[in-house]
Amino acid sequence: MKRRAKIGMIGGAFLLSASIIGNVADTPVASAATSEVQEKPSISGFISHAELSRTLNKIEQTSKGTVAVEVAGLSNQGREIYKATIGSGKKVVLIQSEIHGNEKVGTKALLNMIKEIGNSNSPKMKQLREELTIVAMPMINPDATELNRRGNDMKWAEVVDQFPQLEGVEPSWNYYTYTNKYWDYASTPGFDVNRDFNPDLNYQPQPEDFPNSSSEPGWFITPEAQTVRDVYKNLQAEHGKVDVFVDLHHQGEYVIEGTDDPVTLSLSGVFIPNPDTPEGEKYSKYADDYNVDFSKQLNVAAYNALQQMGNSPFGNISLYPQALDLPGTALGSFALNGSGSVLFEVTGQTQNYGQKKLGQLTKAVETGVYGILEGVATEEVYGLEVEDYDDIPLTER
Ligand SMILES: [Zn+2]
Numbered sequence: 001m002k003r004r005a006k007i008g009m010i011g012g013a014f015l016l017s018a019s020i021i022g023n024v025a026d027t028p029v030a031s032a033a034t035s036e037v038q039e040k041p042s043i044s045g046f047i048s049h050a051e052l053s054r055t056l057n058k059i060e061q062t063s064k065g066t067v068a069v070e071v072a073g074l075s076n077q078g079r080e081i082y083k084a085t086i087g088s089g090k091k092v093v094l095i096q097s098e099i100h101g102n103e104k105v106g107t108k109a110l111l112n113m114i115k116e117i118g119n120s121n122s123p124k125m126k127q128l129r130e131e132l133t134i135v136a137m138p139m140i141n142p143d144a145t146e147l148n149r150r151g152n153d154m155k156w157a158e159v160v161d162q163f164p165q166l167e168g169v170e171p172s173w174n175y176y177t178y179t180n181k182y183w184d185y186a187s188t189p190g191f192d193v194n195r196d197f198n199p200d201l202n203y204q205p206q207p208e209d210f211p212n213s214s215s216e217p218g219w220f221i222t223p224e225a226q227t228v229r230d231v232y233k234n235l236q237a238e239h240g241k242v243d244v245f246v247d248l249h250h251q252g253e254y255v256i257e258g259t260d261d262p263v264t265l266s267l268s269g270v271f272i273p274n275p276d277t278p279e280g281e282k283y284s285k286y287a288d289d290y291n292v293d294f295s296k297q298l299n300v301a302a303y304n305a306l307q308q309m310g311n312s313p314f315g316n317i318s319l320y321p322q323a324l325d326l327p328g329t330a331l332g333s334f335a336l337n338g339s340g341s342v343l344f345e346v347t348g349q350t351q352n353y354g355q356k357k358l359g360q361l362t363k364a365v366e367t368g369v370y371g372i373l374e375g376v377a378t379e380e381v382y383g384l385e386v387e388d389y390d391d392i393p394l395t396e397r
Pocket residue numbers: 026100103249250
């Protein structure tokens with residue numbers, strides 16, 4: 001069942017933003033210590049780092065030059081972070097997955113898409129290769145992937161080794177050292193890499209910027225965030241700008257507001273308050289580049305493509321909470337740098353949801369991302385109504 005989103009609810013949610021931000025950041029951040037042992041659901045249907053390496057190499061070899069795979073950087077534990085480049089068009093689209101290692105569907109979808117866009121000679125795929133430069137970065141936090149958890153595998157002492165000016169400083173707020181029934185960050189600590197971005201892409205860590213909080217920028221202290229930042233900057237240098245940035249995540253299990261319909265995935269194009277408003281004034285130096293209307297059009301393109309699949313589950317698409325102020329996310333930082341930005345939040349974290357509905361969720365992500373790519377390649381996205389974004393039903397949380 002589809003229904004019009006209530007603008008009033010968006011306003012109400014904004015008032016709650018300070019207290020809900022911790023909860024909407026797509027998984028709990030901390031829990032009390034417990035010795036409870038949880039039976040872990042199987043994740044064997046997902047892609048390991050070794051399988052990713054093999055598959056990308058194979059795709060590159062069989063693509064006859066249409067897919068270029070490179071190692072963009074190394075994770076803190078030395079695993080390769082890949083980027084696959086397809087196409088030579090003027091519009092640049094950067095897509096990443098699994099910045100949280102327990103959010104795995106996006107990697108599966110992205111690998112399928114790299115293969116299809118690179119290999120298919122259908123007119124649609126040819127058009128994508130001609131009009132777009134697609135840079136896909138599947139599994140950008142492979143150490144977390146191997147641990148099936150959110151945070152990377154890195155100690156604060158390693159940060160201080162890299163940035164000696166941080167000696168004696170309190171660790172950043174996104175440094176995990178807790179233990180719960182799923183993870184043992186006490187013995188293998190790590191950082192939420194998706195709070196380590198900074199809209200100033202040349203930022204260097206300063207002692208006075210620690211520990212900071214979720215509504216303040218990150219620091220590029222993790223090699224995973226540094227790698228994505230470097231890819232982004234190189235694309236800017238080569239092409240002028242990164243037109244579109246898509247980030248593939250998972251969330252908890254929710255329903256469409258006012259219904260009992262389970263959400264298949266949520267979309268969003270808003271991660272920080274608009275720099276042109278009083279709430280967003282702290283971002284005013286980015287106001288000229290920030291283009292939330294384009295982000296909304298891209299979301300509408302994804303939403304429309306999913307609605308065309310027919311009834312549920314592909315129809316059960318909702319808007320992620322809108323009252324966010326998360327400049328340390330890749331989406332927040334890149335949106336402020338002028339990229340039209342889209343968040344995908346697939347239902348269910350893999351540590352408890354496992355690989356349920358894997359085929360369906362993978363298809364939903366592919367459908368939405370193809371809607372964006374085709375919309376940009378045909379330029380139809382620029383004609384979409386920005387206001388249609390507000391008609392996407394909200395998520396009931
Ligand atoms: Zn996530």
